[in-house]
Amino acid sequence: MSAGKYLTFKLGPESYGIGILKVQEIIGMMAVTRMPRTPAYVRGVVNLRGKVIPVLDLRLKFGMEGRQDTDRTCIIVVQLQSTGTVITMGIIVDEVSEVLDVTTAQIEPPPSFGVAVDVSFIMGMGKVGQKVVLLLDADRILMSQELAAIGSGQAVAEEAAA
DSSP states (O other), X not given: OOOEEEEEEEETTEEEEEEGGXXXXXXXXXXXXXXXXXXXXXXXXXXXXXXEEEEEEHHHHTTOOOOOOOTTOEEEXXXXXXXXEEEEEEEEESEEEEEEEEOGGGEEOXXXXXXXXXXXXXXXXXXXXXXXXXXXXXXXXXXXXXXHHHHHHHHHHHHHHO
């Protein structure tokens, strides 16, 4: 659990935060090219200034019901670490809220749900005012095997674009 600045965003009524140092940029929704044989939560890839990056629908990744994109839907471009490799990826969120400064005193460990529920991607629960913000460990949103599969799909897409 680490104090610091977090970019907060919404998925439905819930607020989530991701460490600001993981965020490369925030972009509006753009055309996403579907990738065959990828999990449902992988929306596809986008061409971001000549670089092809995979884009995930975080709602679907978290087992939430999908929904139509709106004018507030956007892509947060993040830099993830996986086995010493940096992977640039977009995550689709319902809307970006604000940057919050969260202190150590405001963070509690995630609740334990037993072994059947994996909450390893939640770093902590930020108590900010009257609301709770789920602070995500960006590097653990995806498991290493998922990152490897997406990374190889990204390489194939980049070769096809060349």
